[in-house]
Amino acid sequence: MTRVYEMTRPDLEARRAEILAELGLTRKELDEKAAAYSLVADEWSAWEEIREIEFLLVGD
Amino acid sequence: MPPIDVVQHGAHYVVRPGGEQGQRAAVPLFINGQRVAWLEISIKCRLDSRNRYLAVEDSLFGLKADVDRTPVLRFEYQRDMHTAPHAHIHVHAHRGALSHLLSQAGHATPHDMSSLHIPVGGSRLRPCLEDLLQFLITECKFDSVRGWERHIDAGRERWRRTQVAALARDVPTEAARVLTELGYQVTPPVDGHAEESDKALHAW
Numbered sequence: 001m002t003r004v005y006e007m008t009r010p011d012l013e014a015r016r017a018e019i020l021a022e023l024g025l026t027r028k029e030l031d032e033k034a035a036a037y038s039l040v041a042d043e044w045s046a047w048e049e050i051r052e053i054e055f056l057l058v059g060d
Numbered sequence: 061m062p063p064i065d066v067v068q069h070g071a072h073y074v075v076r077p078g079g080e081q082g083q084r085a086a087v088p089l090f091i092n093g094q095r096v097a098w099l100e101i102s103i104k105c106r107l108d109s110r111n112r113y114l115a116v117e118d119s120l121f122g123l124k125a126d127v128d129r130t131p132v133l134r135f136e137y138q139r140d141m142h143t144a145p146h147a148h149i150h151v152h153a154h155r156g157a158l159s160h161l162l163s164q165a166g167h168a169t170p171h172d173m174s175s176l177h178i179p180v181g182g183s184r185l186r187p188c189l190e191d192l193l194q195f196l197i198t199e200c201k202f203d204s205v206r207g208w209e210r211h212i213d214a215g216r217e218r219w220r221r222t223q224v225a226a227l228a229r230d231v232p233t234e235a236a237r238v239l240t241e242l243g244y245q246v247t248p249p250v251d252g253h254a255e256e257s258d259k260a261l262h263a264w
Contacts, residue, residue, distance in 0.1 A: 001063040001064070002063065002064045002065070002066060003063055003064070003065050003066070003078055003082065004065075004066045004068065005065060005066070005067050005068065005082045006068045006069070007067055007068065007069045008069070009069070012069060036169075037169055037172045037174055037175045039130075040130065041128060041129040041130060042129055044124070044129070044130060044131060045084070045086075045100070045124075045129070048100065048102060048120060048122075049084050051118075052067070052074045052076070052084070052102060052104065055072055055074065055104045055117070055118065056067065056068075056069035056070070056072050056073075056074060057069065058072065059068075059069050059070030059071045059072025059073075059106065060069070060070040
């Protein structure tokens, strides 16, 4: 089964903010951890989801 | 098996397993009926130059263990990668001998094997999802359902046919040469052979 969701910019930005709030990190801090290969546990999934959101956002 | 979600914004799409109400999810993996790991799938696409098909910009297939929720293996493809191979694998493991070698070479993160990008065939010849699924079943011994082989075979064939066609478009002179050797009669276009793709031949 395939489902299609069209997301608005506010939806995507809100979800990104929610993810970062759950982690207690800023976007920059998360990037720095990824660049230093020091992501742990759920930070991996969070980082991947934020990468997806930011890819979608440049699709405007 | 979770549903497949296509999340869209503008001309960009993300294809991934879906959870409740469209939340991001992964495919659960089991050993003897017990869930022990997850297969993460994320394929970022945009419409191609003809606005007709989806072209993959970036993809991730990742094996993640429940025990620490951290990747074990990551198969990645990044179309616009400039500093590492477009298609590569990250292995999250530790090997003292490798750390020693990388330290001697002055590597920035010698103790982190996952910082290495192991090349796997470039854009056109990279492994497909079916290759990873067969690896998980056949070599890692994750549980499977009866009849999995025919689905993997069919999916792998679709992928390889698509990539062979793309390669022929990328390097038509080579396609013409081989077909001629096989006895086909090949007529180049009136304006001569199409330009070969530099990226297809040289990109890492």
